[in-house]
Amino acid sequence: MNHAPRETAKPVFKKQCLRPTLLKVRPAGRQRPHGPTLAARELSVSVAPSAAERHPASLARLPHWFPPPRAPHFRNHPTQYRNSGAAGTSKEKPTMSAESEEQKLERVRQQVRSFPDFPSPGINFRDITPLLKDPSAFCTAMDLMEAHVRKCFPRVDVIAGLDSRGFLFGPVLAQRLGIGFVLIRKKGKLPGPTESVSYSLEYGKAELEIQTDAVDAGQKVLIIDDLLATGGTLWAACQLMKKKGAEILECLVLIELTSLRGTEKLKSVPIYSLLQYD
Numbered sequence: 213m214n215h216a217p218r219e220t221a222k223p224v225f226k227k228q229c230l231r232p233t234l235l236k237v238r239p240a241g242r243q244r245p246h247g248p249t250l251a252a253r254e255l256s257v258s259v260a261p262s263a264a265e266r267h268p269a270s271l272a273r274l275p276h277w278f279p280p281p282r283a284p285h286f287r288n289h290p291t292q293y294r295n296s297g298a299a300g301t302s303k304e305k306p307t308m309s310a311e312s313e314e315q316k317l318e319r320v321r322q323q324v325r326s327f328p329d330f331p332s333p334g335i336n337f338r339d340i341t342p343l344l345k346d347p348s349a350f351c352t353a354m355d356l357m358e359a360h361v362r363k364c365f366p367r368v369d370v371i372a373g374l375d376s377r378g379f380l381f382g383p384v385l386a387q388r389l390g391i392g393f394v395l396i397r398k399k400g401k402l403p404g405p406t407e408s409v410s411y412s413l414e415y416g417k418a419e420l421e422i423q424t425d426a427v428d429a430g431q432k433v434l435i436i437d438d439l440l441a442t443g444g445t446l447w448a449a450c451q452l453m454k455k456k457g458a459e460i461l462e463c464l465v466l467i468e469l470t471s472l473r474g475t476e477k478l479k480s481v482p483i484y485s486l487l488q489y490d
């Protein structure tokens with residue numbers, strides 16, 4: 213199967229936000245110690261307040277639980293990466309103008325490369341390693357995911373990431389939202405009591421597992437992975453979440469291979485992808 217890159221630069225929200233955008237404004241008593249910037253005040257919305265409300269002790273750790281959304285005007289500017297050794301080597305030119313969403317998506321897309329016939333003939337492998345090597349583009353991808361989640365879901369209790377490339381995005385997103393991350397792993401990797409589901413891949417078969425205590429019944433869960441192909445992996449993850457009685461808000465992926473029709477396999481589960489390829 214050959215998936216030629218398609219030059220669309222719009223995120224696809226397959227089954228759209230099921231709710232209207234309900235943005236919670238940070239209550240007055242919960243400003244960060246140094247006070248928010250103007251832009252942060254304007255963007256002072258969070259999916260996490262309910263988590264802090266449910267765990268009052270965590271309010272003492274607000275900077276960790278409530279990472280402020282960064283000001284869009286300064287995002288992706290090379291000087292933003294003060295702690296990054298790579299900042300000085302970025303090929304990106306400094307710019308003072310805000311990028312459009314399409315421009316951001318395009319920069320992310322440029323850091324995904326293709327390897328035909330890997331890992332087997334007919335598979336066009338979408339390789340995200342250049343994106344991970346580019347802190348600016350990776351940050352932009354996370355900005356886009358974060359903005360989407362904040363806009364669409366007033367409350368998310370936990371992010372569940374898929375083994376293994378879902379682990380590259382899930383914990384970063386969870387940190388930004390101030391919520392927890394749980395692992396959905398391939399069989400035999402998790403200690404203690406687990407529950408499992410088997411599934412088929414674009415190139416093989418596998419079994420997914422979750423620790424029995426990873427999520428509670430009724431929790432609102434967002435499932436994240438790098439890529440949606442046939443949908444087998446995300447389908448299995450959804451089965452695990454349903455077994456646990458969790459509420460699946462959405463499956464969020466960086467890349468969707470549209471010709472493989474994974475969304476059909478996932479039926480009623482909302483899917484959101486930043487980049488699409490045939």
Ligand SMILES: O=P(O)(O)OC[C@H]1O[C@H](OP(=O)(O)OP(=O)(O)O)[C@H](O)[C@@H]1O
Pocket residue numbers: 374375376377378412413414415437438439440441442443444445446474
């Ligand atoms: O939609 P599907 O057809 O199920 O395929 C998508 C899955 O395949 C890849 O993972 P893989 O199992 O190759 O594992 P890896 O992330 O450890 O490389 C990818 O990261 C997704 O998890």
Ligand SMILES: Nc1ncnc2[nH]cnc12
Pocket residue numbers: 335336337338339414439441469
């Ligand atoms: N074509 C593909 N590229 C990268 N990861 C994949 N996982 C399943 N199909 C894939």
